[in-house]
Amino acid sequence: MNCQFYQFRWWPRTPKLQTIWLNRSVQREGHNCENNLKPKRDASDELTSLSLCVELRICEDRMFDLIYRFDPTNTESQRTPQSWKEACDLLVRGNRDFAEMTDGRKKEREMRVIPFDPRALGWGSDTHGAPAQVPFAAVLGCADARVPTEMIFAKGCNELFVVRVAGNVLGRECLGSLRYAVGHFPKTLKLVVVLAHARCGAVTEAVEVYLQPGRYLEIATDHSIRSIADQILVAVRAAAIAIELLHGHEALSQPNSQAALLEAAVVLNAAWTAYCLRKEFHEGFPELGVVYGAYDLVTRRVRLPLSPATEVTEEEKGLFEPPDDVEGFQQLALRICNGKLVKSLLGVSQ
Numbered sequence: 001m002n003c004q005f006y007q008f009r010w011w012p013r014t015p016k017l018q019t020i021w022l023n024r025s026v027q028r029e030g031h032n033c034e035n036n037l038k039p040k041r042d043a044s045d046e047l048t049s050l051s052l053c054v055e056l057r058i059c060e061d062r063m064f065d066l067i068y069r070f071d072p073t074n075t076e077s078q079r080t081p082q083s084w085k086e087a088c089d090l091l092v093r094g095n096r097d098f099a100e101m102t103d104g105r106k107k108e109r110e111m112r113v114i115p116f117d118p119r120a121l122g123w124g125s126d127t128h129g130a131p132a133q134v135p136f137a138a139v140l141g142c143a144d145a146r147v148p149t150e151m152i153f154a155k156g157c158n159e160l161f162v163v164r165v166a167g168n169v170l171g172r173e174c175l176g177s178l179r180y181a182v183g184h185f186p187k188t189l190k191l192v193v194v195l196a197h198a199r200c201g202a203v204t205e206a207v208e209v210y211l212q213p214g215r216y217l218e219i220a221t222d223h224s225i226r227s228i229a230d231q232i233l234v235a236v237r238a239a240a241i242a243i244e245l246l247h248g249h250e251a252l253s254q255p256n257s258q259a260a261l262l263e264a265a266v267v268l269n270a271a272w273t274a275y276c277l278r279k280e281f282h283e284g285f286p287e288l289g290v291v292y293g294a295y296d297l298v299t300r301r302v303r304l305p306l307s308p309a310t311e312v313t314e315e316e317k318g319l320f321e322p323p324d325d326v327e328g329f330q331q332l333a334l335r336i337c338n339g340k341l342v343k344s345l346l347g348v349s350q
């Protein structure tokens with residue numbers, strides 16, 4: 001990746017998508033998008049459509065457009081899923097579109113249009129009313145800056161209720177936020193998602209503490225950091241047990257064992273959190289779905305980390321229901337740790 005820029009533009013009465021490419025000399029000098037953010041309109045120009053355009057230039061020859069577009073004739077942006085499975089499918093399809101659009105192996109320019117209803121931002125309403133909040137899914141995700149929740153699911157505003165915290169751990173405030181969403185939007189909210197991601201800094205911290213217990217002394221008095229790491233250590237331990245069971249006690253002494261342990265712990269931590277949330281909400285909201293997944297920073301797929309980035313299979317893509325019991329967690333841990341990805345990181349023959 002040798003250059004990258006973003007543009008956010010807002011055009012009243014846009015007959016069609018407009019894009020402006022910056023030449024390379026401008027990019028090299030550093031482009032200031034400030035002027036582009038000013039909407040252009042004249043006295044007679046009524047606001048009839050709104051486009052928010054994000055342009056990413058990721059290499060000399062490869063471009064793609066991710067476009068948020070309001071089309072009053074397109075009712076898709078107002079459609080609410082009727083079940084948690086339908087909501088889950090919407091997110092999985094959105095992530096598939098995002099991953100395919102940003103696939104660096106493709107030569108042609110890619111474009112994705114995300115239906116976007118600016119009325120969710122108050123556009124078009126009078127001064128008396130704010131738009132109703134109508135998310136169809138709540139997402140508990142990591143605060144990592146590389147994982148923009150709405151973007152990776154190709155969703156617009158007022159579709160997702162997003163709670164982000166390092167390590168996507170379930171502290172009281174996060175649980176309270178999700179309780180608020182589930183309790184206040186029962187007509188529209190069908191699904192709760194726990195979204196982990198590869199190479200998570202918070203999980204890395206927990207893995208390092210697990211492998212080198214002496215490091216725990218460094219955070220002994222840092223209760224805020226400890227409150228995150230402590231919640232992840234159970235998943236790290238479960239992953240370590242599975243690795244040792246499958247590949248021997250020496251496996252965690254290998255040079256890349258930390259990376260392997262991290263991959264497994266990330267997804268087990270998400271599955272564990274999803275399990276807790278399902279327990280939390282099942283009695284009061286039996287129709288609510290709870291799923292988990294891990295966002296891969298390389299393929300930009302939400303998936304289980306079973307295979308290396310170049311060999312991702314269909315079965316590992318998507319969002320998944322958490323296990324029901326201890327045996328289910330053991331099977332999941334063994335499946336992840338017996339996958340090609342973890343084995344390749346451990347240097348174990350396939």
Ligand SMILES: [Zn+2]
Nearest residue numbers: 142144200201
């Ligand atoms: Zn993270």
